[in-house]
Amino acid sequence: MISERTYNQYCGVARALDLIGERWALLVVRELALGPKRFTDLRQGLPGVATNVLSLRLRQLERNGVVTRRLLPPPAPAQVYELTDLGRQLVPIMLSLGRWAASTMGERSPEQAIRGEWLALALKAFFDAEAAAGLSATIALDLDGAPFTLCLEEGRLDVAPGRDGPADLTISTDTELLLQFLAGAPVTVRAEGDRELLNRLPELFPLGRSA
């Protein structure tokens, strides 16, 4: 199984597929896009993946220079996987791909899995920098109990897992409801703080205009 399957073409696109074109590979990158994760956490975000396949992909991505394996310092000596520089350069492209395909997605069907983290990533993908020009704010977001922090600054957006400092706006909701809210549906979202900011969110994250 040491053989790397390759298209054997001297072409950037083919090379990209050699690097991250195997099944699950790009989804591993997606899972690591917001920060390092452990094997078991990766599994959680990749429903249906077989453990041996995930293990194999991680080794391949490591060999391809997209992912690194790292040991956390002694206090909690766990092993985590994280993106390399090359892997991080891939993230915006992956987000573009997601935005592209999102235009073909309708409503969620019951058998489709959904996770707060994927929506957090979608926020990054759909963020409209122009609409956010001159806006600075910190938003604490709780999606199905998973905390994220959004930092808006000078038209830039940073999304990180976890809570980080005081927030101008705190939202606690579930993934589907937030989706509907951003799409412009007349739903009410549990929120505290700057409600003016809350009402601007659909404009900053125009997920709705995709489907």
Added chain:
Amino acid sequence: MISERTYNQYCGVARALDLIGERWALLVVRELALGPKRFTDLRQGLPGVATNVLSLRLRQLERNGVVTRRLLPPPAPAQVYELTDLGRQLVPIMLSLGRWAASTMGERSPEQAIRGEWLALALKAFFDAEAAAGLSATIALDLDGAPFTLCLEEGRLDVAPGRDGPADLTISTDTELLLQFLAGAPVTVRAEGDRELLNRLPELFPLGRSA
């Protein structure tokens, strides 16, 4: 064979992989990026693909709304495949992917296939619009006998197969030599016309800075 394999995730990235993540699929898009092609021509550009796999991919891409099948008008009643609007929207993302992976490609190894059309696409991918600001020109390019026309206009670049009208600069060379030239190597390229323009090409198409 009607069963579509899917990740079953309500996530844009996973959806993108459902659409164009199967083996060979994105390379089919690459082959169609510069214009419609017939089945046999697609095969030429996809060395190693099995005819049944190609046939299957085309049907899937068609069902996924990325590719259409069209019959050319009577004079030459051939069937061609071409990108849909959705497929064309994918092209710049695919080019980004190619540019990303190109940074990990070294010299070409002997067993790697190479085609003029791939390089023509790479020109699109690496084109530096800022460096070309205010430049208008038409370049006729012959790569291993395959003709392409590059149109520079207002910082935009259009690449099309075939010859199209008079050119300010005409280049006849092989793929590898042009690659070396653009990378800044001291090679001589067969060219006629605006040699000033010829010398600016490495700056307009900085392929060299990738590897």
Added chain:
DNA sequence: CGGTATCCGCAAAGATACTG
């Protein structure tokens, strides 16, 4: 917890022959 190893059944990919 964080994996690796193995087996099994299936579906996709590869190779090639063949046909409208």
Added chain:
DNA sequence: CAGTATCTTTGCGGATACCG
């Protein structure tokens, strides 16, 4: 030319067993 049909091979999905 434009595929379909057939056969073989390989990768994937799923389960489970095992080890540091």
